[in-house]
Amino acid sequence: xxxxxxxxxxxxxxxxxxxxxxxxxxxxxxxxxxxxxxxxxxxxxxxxxxxxxxxxxxxxxxxxxxxxxxxxxxxxxxxxxxxxxxxxxxxxxxxxxxxxxxxxxxxxxxxxxxxxxxxxxxxxx
Amino acid sequence: xxxxxxxxxxxxxxxxxxxxxxxxxxxxxxxxxxxxxxxxxxxxxxxxxxxxxxxxxxxxxxxxxxxxxxxxxxxxxxxxxxxxxxxxxxxxxxxxxxxxxxxxxxxxxxxxxxxxxxxxxxxxxxxxxxxxxxxxxxxxxxxxxxxxxxxxxxxxxxxxxxxxxxxxxxxxxxxxxxxxxxxxxxxxxxxxxxxxxxxxxxxxxxxxxxxxxxxxxxxxxxxxxxxxxxxxxxxxxxxxxxxxxxxxxxxxxxxxxxxxxxxxxxxxxxxxxxxxxxxxxxxxxxxxxxxxxxxxxxxxxxxxxxxxxxxxxxxxxxxxxxxxxxxxxxxxxxxxxxxxxxxxxxxxxxxxxxxxxxxxxxxxxxxxxxxxxxxxxxxxxxxxxxxxxxxxxxxxxxxxxxxxxxxxxxxxxxxxxxxxxxxxxxxxxxxxxxxxxxxxxxxxxxxxxxxxxxxxxxxxxxxxxxxxxxxxxxxxxxxxxxxxxxxxxxxxxxxxxxxxxxxxxxxxxxxxxxxxxxxxxxxxxxxxxxxxxxxxxxxxxxxxxxxxxxxxxxxxxxxxxxxxxxxxxxxxxxxxxxxxxxxxxxxxxxxxxxxxxxxxxxxxxxxxxxxxxxxxxxxxxxxxxxxxxxxxxxxxxxxxxxxxxxxxxxxxxxxxxxxxxxxxxxxxx
Numbered sequence: 001x002x003x004x005x006x007x008x009x010x011x012x013x014x015x016x017x018x019x020x021x022x023x024x025x026x027x028x029x030x031x032x033x034x035x036x037x038x039x040x041x042x043x044x045x046x047x048x049x050x051x052x053x054x055x056x057x058x059x060x061x062x063x064x065x066x067x068x069x070x071x072x073x074x075x076x077x078x079x080x081x082x083x084x085x086x087x088x089x090x091x092x093x094x095x096x097x098x099x100x101x102x103x104x105x106x107x108x109x110x111x112x113x114x115x116x117x118x119x120x121x122x123x124x125x
Numbered sequence: 126x127x128x129x130x131x132x133x134x135x136x137x138x139x140x141x142x143x144x145x146x147x148x149x150x151x152x153x154x155x156x157x158x159x160x161x162x163x164x165x166x167x168x169x170x171x172x173x174x175x176x177x178x179x180x181x182x183x184x185x186x187x188x189x190x191x192x193x194x195x196x197x198x199x200x201x202x203x204x205x206x207x208x209x210x211x212x213x214x215x216x217x218x219x220x221x222x223x224x225x226x227x228x229x230x231x232x233x234x235x236x237x238x239x240x241x242x243x244x245x246x247x248x249x250x251x252x253x254x255x256x257x258x259x260x261x262x263x264x265x266x267x268x269x270x271x272x273x274x275x276x277x278x279x280x281x282x283x284x285x286x287x288x289x290x291x292x293x294x295x296x297x298x299x300x301x302x303x304x305x306x307x308x309x310x311x312x313x314x315x316x317x318x319x320x321x322x323x324x325x326x327x328x329x330x331x332x333x334x335x336x337x338x339x340x341x342x343x344x345x346x347x348x349x350x351x352x353x354x355x356x357x358x359x360x361x362x363x364x365x366x367x368x369x370x371x372x373x374x375x376x377x378x379x380x381x382x383x384x385x386x387x388x389x390x391x392x393x394x395x396x397x398x399x400x401x402x403x404x405x406x407x408x409x410x411x412x413x414x415x416x417x418x419x420x421x422x423x424x425x426x427x428x429x430x431x432x433x434x435x436x437x438x439x440x441x442x443x444x445x446x447x448x449x450x451x452x453x454x455x456x457x458x459x460x461x462x463x464x465x466x467x468x469x470x471x472x473x474x475x476x477x478x479x480x481x482x483x484x485x486x487x488x489x490x491x492x493x494x495x496x497x498x499x500x501x502x503x504x505x506x507x508x509x510x511x512x513x514x515x516x517x518x519x520x521x522x523x524x525x526x527x528x529x530x531x532x533x534x535x536x537x538x539x540x541x542x543x544x545x546x547x548x549x550x551x552x553x554x555x556x557x558x559x560x561x562x563x564x565x566x567x568x569x570x571x572x573x574x575x576x577x578x579x580x581x582x583x584x585x586x587x588x589x590x591x592x593x594x595x596x597x598x599x600x601x602x603x604x605x606x607x608x609x610x611x612x613x614x615x616x617x618x619x620x621x622x623x624x625x626x627x628x629x630x631x632x633x634x635x636x637x638x639x640x641x642x643x644x645x646x647x648x649x650x651x652x653x654x655x656x657x658x659x660x661x662x663x664x665x666x667x668x669x670x671x672x673x674x675x676x677x678x679x680x681x682x683x684x685x686x687x688x689x690x691x692x693x694x695x696x697x698x699x700x701x702x703x704x705x706x707x708x709x710x711x712x713x714x715x716x717x718x719x720x721x722x723x724x725x726x727x728x729x730x731x732x733x734x735x736x737x738x739x740x741x742x743x744x745x746x747x748x749x750x751x752x753x754x755x756x757x758x759x760x761x762x763x764x765x766x767x768x769x770x771x772x773x774x775x776x777x778x779x780x781x782x783x784x785x786x787x788x789x790x791x792x793x794x
Contacts (some may be wrong), residue, residue, distance in 0.1 A: 090338070097339060110195075110199075116289050
């Protein structure tokens with residue numbers, strides 16, 4: 001069965017680009033434009049989504065807030081979350097890790113690194 | 126175009142300048158990682174933004190080029206002149222496109238087609254001939270934060286070196302952060318025991334550590350900062366690593382290399398210290414934070430401040446007539462604060478000439494390639510600030526001067542060798558402040574301007590007669606003469622754009638002046654002097670038959686007082702009078718524009734330099750030096766172009782600001 005990834009980014013062009021990339025690699029994708037929308041989608045389709053791939057800096061609900069919401073909700077807290085971001089502040093990375101983040105992919109990424117991290121996160125939670 | 130797109134275009138144009146700068150650095154230093162990273166990052170931002178704001182073709186182009194530079198980052202591609210030229214040309218086109226105000230035009234798929242194709246072909250060639258080489262040794266030169274680290278990464282899980290575990294890629298990513306060498310040690314079973322990485326990078330240790338945050342349960346990492354410079358510059362170290370084979374590392378030996386390198390490094394740093402002290406002021410401005418403000422707001426502010434300056438002058442006049450000590454006190458303080466406010470507000474509109482400098486680096490590079498000359502471009506004082514409008518107005522003239530310097534000044538490498546010079550010519554742009562002026566000096570070490578040629582041409586074209594005895598300055602000034610300058614631009618390169626006469630005209634329009642120095646065989650220097658502000662002018666306030674005029678201070682050479690009778694001869698407006706024991710062509714403002722009723726007993730002759738020739742303006746009386754705000758006169762007076770504007774004096778009266786060059790051309794007609 002194809003694995004489904006929920007892609008969250010406020011910039012449509014980047015979101016679509018990431019979805020395309022994932023689809024070409026054989027993933028199914030869902031997308032959301034911000035943290036709140038993403039959380040709604042995730043709760044509705046909790047059983048389908050294998051991974052949440054989200055931007056860090058977004059208006060309204062940031063990636064970090066989304067992460068906390070997911071990890072605090074017993075229905076969806078098992079879904080691994082990965083950040084895809086240009087942010088690279090070690091302290092933010094550390095606190096995200098403590099909040100239950102599975103991987104932090106820095107933009108610009110190399111595609112091997114990208115897929116290895118995603119695979120690893122899906123397999124190991 | 127919506128406002129987001131406009132903002133993006135503005136940002137993107139800035140980014141393109143940064144990109145140019147980065148590419149230029151990269152070209153000079155193709156192995157350095159810092160400019161490569163900068164170029165890559167900038168392209169990435171442009172790509173992201175272009176896609177984000179609906180400029181797909183630009184995004185596509187940026188993406189393709191980014192791919193190439195990404196390969197370079199991974200050492201699968203060498204930075205070459207061809208790649209840099211390709212990139213520069215592609216982004217030149219992008220820059221032109223972005224300046225179009227029409228989204229449809231910007232997105233015209235035809236516009237970037239050629240560049241896309243060129244980039245795609247380049248990529249194809251690279252892919253065809255690529256052999257991935259991860260054990261690269263590139264040389265990084267970064268004086269500030271560069272350091273060499275030793276990392277030992279021991280996985281606690283069983284993985285192979287070609288496995289799909291993130292750790293494998295993290296090690297590769299780390300190695301890609303600078304000059305590096307990875308040594309892999311395997312267990313008997315073939316799995317990874319540990320990686321040992323030597324890396325010279327500007328990335329701080331905390332960031333290196335951050336790469337491992339999400340795999341810390343799967344591995345143990347040891348860090349050691351070996352020293353604050355590039356250990357890969359120590360040949361014995363590189364040789365030791367290369368001949369290591371299957372032996373394990375001997376850290377004692379490494380320590381030995383570190384000690385050797387440290388000594389060499391410390392010496393180097395001492396030498397660099399002087400230089401960095403000089404750069405301190407530049408660094409401070411770099412650390413300033415900035416906000417973007419619309420030009421209209423700044424213009425408004427300046428406008429109100431100029432009103433304030435006028436009011437201030439009126440207040441001072443009124444206060445002095447009232448003779449109240451308390452009022453005088455307050456007025457004096459207000460005067461001081463107004464002056465400070467004026468200076469600060471003037472600075473707001475100023476931007477560093479750096480933007481200009483980047484453009485010239487490009488120009489010099491392109492031109493020297495085109496003309497097969499070897500030219501180094503040096504800039505000095507690029508942090509000097511100038512009015513943004515003035516920078517824009519001066520760009521074309523300076524481009525023309527730089528073009529001339531390369532085209533006519535710098536010789537071919539063969540000629541230079543024959544003359545005993547180094548093959549590389551130098552074009553230097555130096556900017557600096559002096560009182561309320563900005564100075565820009567463009568110099569080259571080429572063959573210089575031939576006085577004989579200039580004289581011959583000037584005589585041929587009947588600009589001067591053969592018997593004229595001209596000083597060097599006057600001869601060089603002839604190159605700005607409309608009859609001479611345009612015709613001498615025969616070559617394809619300098620032929621484009623403006624002639625030297627237009628250069629001079631533009632500088633005059635800004636109330637600046639330009640002078641030329643040249644020595645045969647040694648080179649030429651063109652010195653442009655511009656007032657700091659376009660609206661605030663320093664001038665001499667003069668009185669002619671109850672009308673007040675302001676003569677800009679920058680053109681004034683000297684002042685003499687002679688009896689009025691001396692110029693009141695014949696009925697001619699322009700005549701020659703002996704002043705300071707020299708004959709001087711004098712124009713009397715009184716005779717030109719006023720009647721001669723009640724003439725004064727004496728007249729003040731202001732000697733000004735007009736197009737390199739000294740001429741005199743006769744006025745009734747000089748009232749004093751003043752700094753004032755110039756106001757445009759409006760369209761009605763446009764034809765009276767010998768008046769460049771007006772100003773309001775402290776007593777509320779009007780004074781007219783003269784444009785001496787136009788004043789004299791008026792009387793010649």
